Amino acid sequence: xxxxxxxxxxxxxxxxxxxxxxxxxxxxxxxxxxxxxxxxxxxxxxxxxxxxxxxxxxxxxxxxxxxxxxxxxxxxxxxxxxxxxxxxxxxxxxxxxxxxxxxxxxxxxxxxxxxxxxxxxxxxxxxxxxxxxxxxxxxxxxxxxxxxxxxxxxxxxxxxxxxxxxxxxxxxxxxxxxxxxxxxxxxxxxxxxxxxxxxxxxxxxxxxxx
Numbered sequence: 001x002x003x004x005x006x007x008x009x010x011x012x013x014x015x016x017x018x019x020x021x022x023x024x025x026x027x028x029x030x031x032x033x034x035x036x037x038x039x040x041x042x043x044x045x046x047x048x049x050x051x052x053x054x055x056x057x058x059x060x061x062x063x064x065x066x067x068x069x070x071x072x073x074x075x076x077x078x079x080x081x082x083x084x085x086x087x088x089x090x091x092x093x094x095x096x097x098x099x100x101x102x103x104x105x106x107x108x109x110x111x112x113x114x115x116x117x118x119x120x121x122x123x124x125x126x127x128x129x130x131x132x133x134x135x136x137x138x139x140x141x142x143x144x145x146x147x148x149x150x151x152x153x154x155x156x157x158x159x160x161x162x163x164x165x166x167x168x169x170x171x172x173x174x175x176x177x178x179x180x181x182x183x184x185x186x187x188x189x190x191x192x193x194x195x196x197x198x199x200x201x202x203x204x205x206x207x208x209x210x
Contacts, residue, residue: 115153
């Protein structure tokens with residue numbers, strides 16, 4: 001059992017957060033599930049109630065939990081928008097960082113396409129093509145198109161990183177691929193031509209910021 005020393009507050013705080021994470025995982029808690037009370041958590045984690053309260057407050061600020069008056073504390077579906085807005089105000093101060101962010105996002109999108117490519121059957125290609133053909137904004141098209149491919153790539157960590165980068169880049173000027181990009185990519189996906197897909201992304205670098 002994890003035991004907390006009162007000699008170093010930062011260590012107490014970090015330790016409680018780690019123990020809370022382990023507790024949630026070990027008990028298979030899902031969004032909407034209720035957490036034990038502060039007193040119960042203090043007993044289970046062998047930590048002071050003030051440290052438990054501080055850790056819970058941090059998790060609530062990050063949008064990981066919510067406190068319902070008279071009911072208790074519950075896990076919630078993670079919404080990173082608030083934390084992203086806060087972090088982006090510092091991270092995106094430098095113009096170079098802004099450029100690098102868009103480059104990294106394009107690199108991740110390219111890898112997701114290559115991972116998804118062999119998993120796309122005829123039905124999947126028809127669904128993807130339908131999303132490209134819709135009369136929607138470039139932003140909506142980009143999100144629908146790549147969300148589908150990331151899911152087909154079946155790499156949850158890659159998907160989460162991409163979603164975070166999408167939120168960061170939302171504070172920048174509009175930056176999407178050229179207008180013909182999606183149709184060209186669809187054609188290459190239907191041919192399962194990974195080499196040409198790599199080349200297509202390289203050609204699009206100069207159009208990404210249009």
